[in-house]
Amino acid sequence: MKNEVAEILKRNQLSVTDSRQKILELFRLSNSALAHADIEKKTSEQFDRVTIYRTLQTFVEKGIVHTIPTTDNSVLYALCKDNCSQGRHHDNHVHFICDNCGTTYCLEHITIPNVEVPGNFVTKRTDVVVSGLCDKCS
Amino acid sequence: MKNEVAEILKRNQLSVTDSRQKILELFRLSNSALAHADIEKKTSEQFDRVTIYRTLQTFVEKGIVHTIPTTDNSVLYALCKDNCSQGRHHDNHVHFICDNCGTTYCLEHITIPNVEVPGNFVTKRTDVVVSGLCDKCS
DNA sequence: TAATGTATTGCAACTCTGTTGCAAAATAAA
C-alpha cells in the first residue's frame, strides 16, 4: 500500500519522496533483511547509489529500520515493527543468518535473553545473531 | 614471548614468518579485539596491507583468532583461547563493544546462552554482542 | 493553484577497503 508507506514517512516527519516510498515498500514486501547491495540491485535504474545510502541512514536514525551485525563487512537492514522511534529501538528479537542461502530473518517471536556483564559495564543494546541453516536449506 | 608465538604457529602447521609472528604477538599483547585497520596502523611500515589481510584470513581458518560481528562494515578479530582448531571454534563467550571508546572486549567468563530457534532452523553458531559503555567509560 | 522557501536528489570526484596475479624472497624439507 503506497498510502500506508506515505503515512509512515509522515509520522516520522520525513518528506514523502519517490525513493523513500519505494525503498520502504521493498522492506515491507520482503520477509528477510536487505543489504545496501540488494536495494541497489532492485532500484539502481531508478535511484542513485548515494540516495540509497542516505535513505537507509535516515531510516535507521528515525527508527524505521534497524541494523543487524554481520561478520563479513556488510550491514543488513530490516523493518522495525511496532513502536521504534528516533534513538529508541524496541526490536528485541534474535536474528538468523543462513550460511547456505544468505537469507537473514528477524525471529520476531524469539526475544533477546538477559545477558549479565561485569560490574562497571553498562548495557545499551544486545544483539543476538544465530547462523546455520534456515528452514528452506536444512 | 616470540618463542611461544612460534610454537603456536607450528602447532597449526604454519610456517613461521615475520609477519605472522608479529601480528600474533599484537593479539597476545592486546586485551581487546583488533580490526584490520588497527593492525595496519601498528605494522604498515613493516608489512604490506595485503599480507595483513592474508594473515588474518589464515589465522581465522586455523582457529587462532575468531571474528566478532559489527554493525559498521568492519570485522573485529580476537585471539581464541583454549582449544580451537581448523573449523572448530569453541569460543563461547559474549563480546562487548564500547560505544564511547570503541574498545571491544571478549567477556571470556560470560557464556553464550542457549537460544531457541524455530523448528526447521539449524543452529551452527550463536553470536552475542552487547554494546554500551565499558568500565573505563561509564 | 501558484509562488516561495526548504529539503532531497543526482552527479562527479574522491577516498578507503579489499582482491587478484605474478615475480621475488623467505621458509621448510631433503
Add this chain to the structure above:
DNA sequence: TTTATTTTGCAACAGAGTTGCAATACATTA
C-alpha cells in the same frame, strides 16, 4: 647446502562508501 614449497610485496584493479554542490522535488503559505 640445495631444492621445493610457501609466503610476501607490488601493481593493478574492483567495489564500497563519502562529500560538495547545483538542479530538482517537496511542503508551506498565500
